[in-house]
Amino acid sequence: MISLTGISRVFTVGDEQVYGLRDVDLEITTGEYVSIMGPSGSGKSTLLNMIGLLDKADSGRYLLEGEDMTGLDDSRQADLRRHKIGFIFQFFHLVPRMSAAENIELPMILAGLPSSERKKRVQGAIEAFGLTNRARHRPDELSGGQRQRVAIARATIMRPHILLADEPTGNLDRVSGKEVIDILEDLNRQQITLLMVTHDPELGRRAKRQIHMVDGRIESDVAQGPFREKEPKKNHEAN
Amino acid sequence: MLIRDICRLSFSALVDQRLRSFLTILGIAVGIASVVLLTSIGEGVQRFAVAEFTQFGTNLIGINPGKATTLGTSGAIINNVRPLSIADEEALRRIPGVINTVSVLQGNGPVEFAKRSRRTTILGVGPSAADVWQIKVVKGRFLPEDDSQAARSFVVLGSRVKKELFRDANPLGQIIRVAGERYRVVGVMESKGQMLGFDLDDAVYIPTVRAMSLFNQQSLMEIDILYRSGLQSKTIAEKVRKMLKSIHGAEDFTITTQEEMLQVLGSVLGVLTLAVGGLGGISLLVGGVGIITIMTIAVNERTPEIGLLRAIGADRGQILLLFIGEAVVLAGIGGMLGLLVGAGTAWILGELVPGLPTYTPWSYALYAELMAAGIGLLAGVLPARHAAGLNPVDAIRAE
Ligand SMILES: Nc1ncnc2c1ncn2[C@@H]1O[C@H](COP(=O)(O)OP(=O)(O)O)[C@@H](O)[C@H]1O
Numbered sequence: 001m002i003s004l005t006g007i008s009r010v011f012t013v014g015d016e017q018v019y020g021l022r023d024v025d026l027e028i029t030t031g032e033y034v035s036i037m038g039p040s041g042s043g044k045s046t047l048l049n050m051i052g053l054l055d056k057a058d059s060g061r062y063l064l065e066g067e068d069m070t071g072l073d074d075s076r077q078a079d080l081r082r083h084k085i086g087f088i089f090q091f092f093h094l095v096p097r098m099s100a101a102e103n104i105e106l107p108m109i110l111a112g113l114p115s116s117e118r119k120k121r122v123q124g125a126i127e128a129f130g131l132t133n134r135a136r137h138r139p140d141e142l143s144g145g146q147r148q149r150v151a152i153a154r155a156t157i158m159r160p161h162i163l164l165a166d167e168p169t170g171n172l173d174r175v176s177g178k179e180v181i182d183i184l185e186d187l188n189r190q191q192i193t194l195l196m197v198t199h200d201p202e203l204g205r206r207a208k209r210q211i212h213m214v215d216g217r218i219e220s221d222v223a224q225g226p227f228r229e230k231e232p233k234k235n236h237e238a239n
Numbered sequence: 240m241l242i243r244d245i246c247r248l249s250f251s252a253l254v255d256q257r258l259r260s261f262l263t264i265l266g267i268a269v270g271i272a273s274v275v276l277l278t279s280i281g282e283g284v285q286r287f288a289v290a291e292f293t294q295f296g297t298n299l300i301g302i303n304p305g306k307a308t309t310l311g312t313s314g315a316i317i318n319n320v321r322p323l324s325i326a327d328e329e330a331l332r333r334i335p336g337v338i339n340t341v342s343v344l345q346g347n348g349p350v351e352f353a354k355r356s357r358r359t360t361i362l363g364v365g366p367s368a369a370d371v372w373q374i375k376v377v378k379g380r381f382l383p384e385d386d387s388q389a390a391r392s393f394v395v396l397g398s399r400v401k402k403e404l405f406r407d408a409n410p411l412g413q414i415i416r417v418a419g420e421r422y423r424v425v426g427v428m429e430s431k432g433q434m435l436g437f438d439l440d441d442a443v444y445i446p447t448v449r450a451m452s453l454f455n456q457q458s459l460m461e462i463d464i465l466y467r468s469g470l471q472s473k474t475i476a477e478k479v480r481k482m483l484k485s486i487h488g489a490e491d492f493t494i495t496t497q498e499e500m501l502q503v504l505g506s507v508l509g510v511l512t513l514a515v516g517g518l519g520g521i522s523l524l525v526g527g528v529g530i531i532t533i534m535t536i537a538v539n540e541r542t543p544e545i546g547l548l549r550a551i552g553a554d555r556g557q558i559l560l561l562f563i564g565e566a567v568v569l570a571g572i573g574g575m576l577g578l579l580v581g582a583g584t585a586w587i588l589g590e591l592v593p594g595l596p597t598y599t600p601w602s603y604a605l606y607a608e609l610m611a612a613g614i615g616l617l618a619g620v621l622p623a624r625h626a627a628g629l630n631p632v633d634a635i636r637a638e
């Protein structure tokens with residue numbers, strides 16, 4: 001469903017050209033659980049942003065569910081982000097003046113869903129993510145783990161096919177981190193495609209497919225871990 | 240996105256930034272209030288002046304001896320000017336469309352009754368003056384329709400003169416001396432107050448011929464013509480001009496229509512109102528620049544929020560819409576507040592300061608509101624456009 005061919009992204013910093021991605025090829029099928037690892041600055045976030053239609057490649061071809069994403073106009077891009085893609089960030093990115101429930105409701109407001117439907121879904125999400133007595137609280141009254149759960153609820157409220165998580169536990173203690181991972185893996189078991197960037201090798205190994213990036217390139221792409229349903233794609237060297 | 244949601248989101252953002260919103264609203268409100276207040280004063284003065292001019296009726300044409308190119312004719316006369324006579328007046332009265340005429344001659348002199356005396360304006364007028372000028376007689380009656388060449392020596396008193404000479408006593412039928420001559424009082428006029436500095440109450444009215452001999456004048460100072468309403472003042476003025484020219488053999492008189500006077504007055508005062516309103520407009524603009532600055536800072540601070548909204552599915556148009564929503568709410572509240580304060584202050588001023596008539600012209604208020612809306616939109620849209628144009632990734636990272 002996600003197909004990248006020869007994707008490059010070049011940033012111009014001053015007079016210099018910095019490569020975010022160099023000639024990346026990647027195929028991801030529906031329902032996969034992929035972890036992306038690699039040193040800082042290796043292009044993990046750039047890759048995720050590219051897939052999430054927050055950023056555009058300078059060259060190469062990107063097909064999402066068979067549709068060509070190169071040269072899409074802004075409103076169609078936004079539409080796809082709204083309906084097919086959920087984003088989770090290291091720093092949560094909740095709107096500080098809105099309550100947990102209001103943050104979760106936000107994507108549905110942008111999508112123009114009727115109020116009754118919104119209320120119903122928010123209520124469901126709040127219960128599902130264990131936020132029942134936190135719904136009226138603002139982000140600054142929530143713990144890190146609770147904030148990330150609100151963010152996950154927000155990312156999934158439009159029932160996307162793809163969940164992109166950029167170091168979702170990077171700002172959490174072990175226990176909350178584990179909770180968040182459990183939630184994400186649970187969602188993945190319900191057929192959502194999960195791409196997760198992480199620094200933590202232990203977490204990375206939980207994914208059935210592990211991608212290792214160095215300097216804007218995919219260094220290794222290995223299938224292993226608890227589920228062994230798929231053949232490894234490229235070279236088998238462990239990280 | 241539903242309009243109700245846009246409003247709700249905008250409103251919550253504004254409440255969150257109370258101080259900033261308050262300052263913005265204040266800026267717009269002050270600008271609007273000053274525009275409304277200043278134009279209220281300008282318009283009030285204008286209306287007051289027009290009312291002063293028209294209180295003697297609107298379908299009036301005045302004729303003065305002497306030719307002048309501008310309004311203020313001095314009767315100060317060029318040598319070869321023929322006098323305006325009562326015969327002229329009677330000829331003019333026969334012009335179709337003319338309802339009535341009044342001949343006027345004005346002078347000063349002492350008026351005496353018993354031991355009391357007062358120096359006052361003596362107006363020699365025709366018997367229809369009360370009708371044409373729309374001044375009511377409160378006691379007795381106005382000067383009778385005598386033979387205009389040999390009118391009886393009757394006098395009608397202005398309210399002030401009556402008070403000075405007779406206090407509360409009944410003046411009707413009494414004989415008073417006007418500039419030394421004996422006159423019988425037949426009526427008392429209502430109080431009309433001042434008109435452009437001229438006190439009509441401090442005057443007595445005697446027949447024109449009597450005034451001419453009293454002041455030893457050959458010419459009238461003015462003939463006022465009342466014409467049928469619905470007729471064009473120009474048409475009547477033209478007929479008057481033709482007739483007088485044929486009698487006098489030359490155009491040695493000046494015709495002033497009420498309409499012309501009102502036009503000149505109106506345009507002078509209109510410019511005044513405009514200038515004053517412009518001053519208010521400048522303060523609105525200055526406020527607007529401040530608002531743009533504040534909004535730019537606000538939008539910049541919220542760049543990560545904008546990036547986040549983009550990430551969860553907002554397109555550029557929606558980002559713009561949200562910020563326009565905020566600007567509209569700000570401008571709307573500020574505008575209404577300014578309107579209330581401006582119109583309220585104008586009203587209070589008008590009530591408390593007797594010499595300062597005020598009237599709030601709603602067209603100006605509307606312009607001011609439109610201007611506020613424009614400034615609000617500009618102030619919101621300019622920074623929001625920038626924000627909406629940002630790369631979502633850059634926007635999210637801008638922390
Ligand atoms: N907006 C940007 N402007 C300039 N350089 C950027 C930008 N975003 C990323 N880069 C550069 O691209 C490279 C990859 O960045 P990133 O994808 O954020 O790395 P990672 O997430 O793996 O730490 C880095 O060298 C980074 O400096």
Ligand SMILES: [Mg+2]
Binds near residue numbers: 044045046166
């Ligand atoms: Mg990163």
